[in-house]
Amino acid sequence: MRYWLLKTEPTSYSIEDLKRDTVTMWDGVRNYQARNFLRDELKRGDRVLFYHSSTEPIGIAGVAEVVKEGYPDPTAFDPKDHHYDPDSKKDNPRWYVVDIKFVEAFKVIPLSVLKKERALGRMPLLQRGQRLSVQPVAKGEFEHVLKMAKRL
DNA sequence: GCCAACGTTGGC
DNA sequence: GCCAACGTTGGC
Numbered sequence: 678m679r680y681w682l683l684k685t686e687p688t689s690y691s692i693e694d695l696k697r698d699t700v701t702m703w704d705g706v707r708n709y710q711a712r713n714f715l716r717d718e719l720k721r722g723d724r725v726l727f728y729h730s731s732t733e734p735i736g737i738a739g740v741a742e743v744v745k746e747g748y749p750d751p752t753a754f755d756p757k758d759h760h761y762d763p764d765s766k767k768d769n770p771r772w773y774v775v776d777i778k779f780v781e782a783f784k785v786i787p788l789s790v791l792k793k794e795r796a797l798g799r800m801p802l803l804q805r806g807q808r809l810s811v812q813p814v815a816k817g818e819f820e821h822v823l824k825m826a827k828r829l
Numbered sequence: 830g831c832c833a834a835c836g837t838t839g840g841c
Numbered sequence: 842g843c844c845a846a847c848g849t850t851g852g853c
Contacts, residue, residue, distance in 0.1 A: 730852085
């Protein structure tokens with residue numbers, strides 16, 4: 678089993694939305710590196726840290742689980758969709774999604790607190806200039822974050 | 830709202 | 842293939 682971090686702006690889709698929906702299709706990713714992770718690397722049963730960006734408080738808001746592995750992003754085929762991409766063809770899709778399931782929500786662990794944790798110093802999330810919306814997380818980092826969630 | 834960092838596009 | 846211009850992300 679592997680571990681990941683997914684970023685979202687909660688005004689667009691939050692951990693509370695996921696709790697309500699139970700399962701959601703993680704669509705709209707339009708970055709090739711993130712796409713490669715979604716298409717090739719996220720596997721059923723993998724655990725996901727759910728990160729809220731551009732909000733208050735910024736930070737990790739909960740955990741989800743991959744329940745369906747990469748498949749073509751249908752929003753790329755829909756001319757009316759904000760994420761429409763005319764260059765993504767049904768016989769040669771450019772963009773991919775996975776389905777994730779709600780596991781738990783906790784009091785947001787603020788980015789400022791995450792930054793102070795030496796054990797998390799190598800997380801991509803905390804590296805300068807890191808913008809990738811789908812990131813790998815090491816097992817030890819994932820477990821450390823869960824411990825922090827229990828302490829808060 | 831600013832702006833640093835990064836990704837993408839397109840002219841050459 | 843280079844790289845300037847442009848667009849986006851996302852913390853502050």
